[in-house]
Amino acid sequence: xxxxxxxxxxxxxxxxxxxxxxxxxxxxxxxxxxxxxxxxxxxxxxxxxxxxxxxxxxxxxxxxxxxxxxxxxxxxxxxxxxxxxxxxxxxxxxxxxxxxxxxxxxxxxxxxxxxxxxxxxxxxxxxxxxxxxxxxxxxxxxxxxxxxxxxxxxxxxxxxxxxxxxxxxxxxxxxxxxxxxxxxxxxxxxx
Amino acid sequence: xxxxxxxxxxxxxxxxxxxxxxxxxxxxxxxxxxxxxxxxxxxxxxxxxxxxxxxxxxxxxxxxxxxxxxxxxxxxxxxxxxxxxxxxxxxxxxxxxxxxxxxxxxxxxxxxxxxxxxxxxxxxxxxxxxxxxxxxxxxxxxxxxxxxxxxxxxxxxxxxxxxxxxxxxxxxxxxxxxxxxxxxxxxxxxxxxxxxxxxxxxxxxxxxxxxxxxxxxxxxxxxxxxxxxxxxxxxxxxxxxxxxxxxxxxxxxxxxxxxxxxxxxxxxxxxxxxxxxxxxxxxxx
Numbered sequence: 001x002x003x004x005x006x007x008x009x010x011x012x013x014x015x016x017x018x019x020x021x022x023x024x025x026x027x028x029x030x031x032x033x034x035x036x037x038x039x040x041x042x043x044x045x046x047x048x049x050x051x052x053x054x055x056x057x058x059x060x061x062x063x064x065x066x067x068x069x070x071x072x073x074x075x076x077x078x079x080x081x082x083x084x085x086x087x088x089x090x091x092x093x094x095x096x097x098x099x100x101x102x103x104x105x106x107x108x109x110x111x112x113x114x115x116x117x118x119x120x121x122x123x124x125x126x127x128x129x130x131x132x133x134x135x136x137x138x139x140x141x142x143x144x145x146x147x148x149x150x151x152x153x154x155x156x157x158x159x160x161x162x163x164x165x166x167x168x169x170x171x172x173x174x175x176x177x178x179x180x181x182x183x184x185x186x187x188x189x190x191x
Numbered sequence: 192x193x194x195x196x197x198x199x200x201x202x203x204x205x206x207x208x209x210x211x212x213x214x215x216x217x218x219x220x221x222x223x224x225x226x227x228x229x230x231x232x233x234x235x236x237x238x239x240x241x242x243x244x245x246x247x248x249x250x251x252x253x254x255x256x257x258x259x260x261x262x263x264x265x266x267x268x269x270x271x272x273x274x275x276x277x278x279x280x281x282x283x284x285x286x287x288x289x290x291x292x293x294x295x296x297x298x299x300x301x302x303x304x305x306x307x308x309x310x311x312x313x314x315x316x317x318x319x320x321x322x323x324x325x326x327x328x329x330x331x332x333x334x335x336x337x338x339x340x341x342x343x344x345x346x347x348x349x350x351x352x353x354x355x356x357x358x359x360x361x362x363x364x365x366x367x368x369x370x371x372x373x374x375x376x377x378x379x380x381x382x383x384x385x386x387x388x389x390x391x392x393x394x395x396x397x398x399x400x401x402x403x404x405x406x407x408x409x410x411x412x413x414x415x416x417x418x419x420x421x422x423x424x425x426x427x428x429x430x431x432x433x434x435x436x437x438x439x440x441x442x443x444x445x446x447x448x449x450x451x452x453x454x455x456x457x458x459x460x461x462x463x464x465x466x467x468x469x470x471x472x473x474x475x476x
Contacts, residue, residue: 016431016432020432020434027364049363051364052362052363052364053363053364055364055366056363056364056365056366057366059366059367059370059429059432060366060370062428062432063367063370063425063428063429063431063432121343124343124347125343125347125350125370125373125374125377125422125425126343126344126347127343127377127418127421127422128341128342128343128414128418129341129343131417131418131421154421155417156424157420157421157424157425157428158417158418158420158421158424159420159424
C-alpha cells in the first residue's frame with residue numbers, strides 16, 4: 001500500500017480532524033453514486049478502495065497505538081536475522097496470520113521473537129498476551145528502545161482507559177450510562 | 192450541566208429502546224419483544240445508519256397501550272440490530288439450557304422454544320451473522336473444555352461476535368467501528384468473567400481468570416484492571432474517529448463515563464449491591 005497520508009493528501013502530522021475532513025472530501029468525490037453508468041466507474045471504485053484502506057491504516061495507527069506505526073515504518077529486525085525480517089515484512093503488509101505462522105516455526109524465542117509476537121497479539125486485540133510478550137522482550141533486552149517504546153505505548157493506552165473516568169467528574173447519578181452497562185453484564189452472550 | 196444531559200440522554204436512550212422494541216414486534220411479533228434489553232438499544236445507536244437526523248415519532252407502547260412514547264424509526268441499523276438481537280438472545284438461552292442443571296433448566300428451555308420461530312426467521316435474514324455466532328460459540332466451547340488459561344483466547348470469541356454485529360467487518364473503511372465493537376466485546380467478556388469469579392469457583396465452571404490466576408486474587412485484580420483499561424483506551428480512541436450525530440451525547444457518556452464506572456464497581460465487588468439499587472431507581476423514573 002502507498003503511504004496512507006499521501007493517499008489522503010495530508011501531512012503525517014495532520015490532526016485527527018484534518019484527516020477525517022480529508023477522508024470525507026475524497027469519499028464524496030469518488031463515491032460510487034456519482035459514477036453510475038460512467039466509463040470511469042471502475043477507476044472510481046479502485047480509488048475508493050485505496051482511500052478506505054488508507055483511512056483504516058491511519059485509524060489503526062492512531063487509535064490502536066504505537067506498535068502499528070513502528071512496524072509500518074521498520075522492516076529490519078534489530079538482530080539482523082533474515083527470518084525475523086520476513087516476519088516484519090508480513091506484519092507491515094498486514095499479513096498477521098502468515099507472520100504468526102513464521103514465528104511459530106522459529107525455535108529461538110529471543111527478545112525479538114517475543115517483541116514480534118507481542119506486536120501480532122496487539123494487532124489482534126489480545127492485549128493481555130501482548131503485554132506479557134512485550135514485558136518478556138524488554139526483560140531479555142532492556143536496552144532496546146523499540147521494545148520499551150512499544151510496551152510504554154501499551155501502558156499509555158491502559159492509562160487512557162482509566163484517565164477519562166478519573167477526570168470526567170462522573171456523577172453516580174448518571175443512570176443512563178449505568179443502565180446500559182447493567183444490561184450488558186446481565187445479558188452478555190457467553191455467560 | 193450533567194443533570195440536563197442526563198434527562199436528554201434518557202429520552203434519546205428510551206427512544207432507541209422503544210424503536211428497537213417496535214421493530215422487533217413488527218418483524219417477529221410480541222413474544223420476541225419480551226426478550227429485549229437495553230444493551231441492544233446501545234448497540235442500535237452504534238449501528239445507526241442515519242446518525243444526523245434520525246426519524247423519531249410518537250407511538251403507542253405495545254406493552255402499555257395507555258402510554259405514547261418517542262420512538263426511533265426507519266433506520267437500517269435499527270432493523271439490523273433487531274434481527275441480530277433475536278439471534279444473540281436465542282444462543283444465550285441455548286447456552287443457559289446447556290449450563291444449568293435440574294429444574295433450573297426449565298425456564299430457559301421454555302424461553303428457547305418460544306423464541307425459536309423468531310430465531311429461524313432472523314437466521315434466514317442474517318445467515319452470515321448467525322453462522323459467525325455459532326462458529327465463535329463452538330470455539331469458546333472448545334476453549335472452555337480445554338480449560339485454557341488464556342484470557343485473550345476466550346475473550347476473542349465473544350469480541351468477534353460483537354464485532355460481527357456491524358455486518359461490515361470485512362469491508363475497507365470500517366477500522367474504527369471494527370475496533371470499537373471488538374474491544375467493547377472483549378471488555379464485556381472479561382468484566383463478566385470477573386463478576387462471576389465466586390459463582391464459577393463454587394460451581395467449578397470454566398473461568399479464564401480462575402484458570403490463569405487460581406487464588407492470586409490481588410495480582411489478578413491489578414492485571415485485569417490494566418487490560419480492561421487498555422481495551423477502554425482503544426474504545427475511546429476508535430470512538431473519536433466515528434461520527435455519531437444525534438447519538439453522540441448518550442454514546443459518549445456510556446463510553447467515557449459509564450463503562451469505567453461499572454468496571455470500577457465490578458472490580459471492587461460493589462456491583463452486585465449497586466445493580467439492585469439502579470434497577471429500583473430507573474424503574475421509578
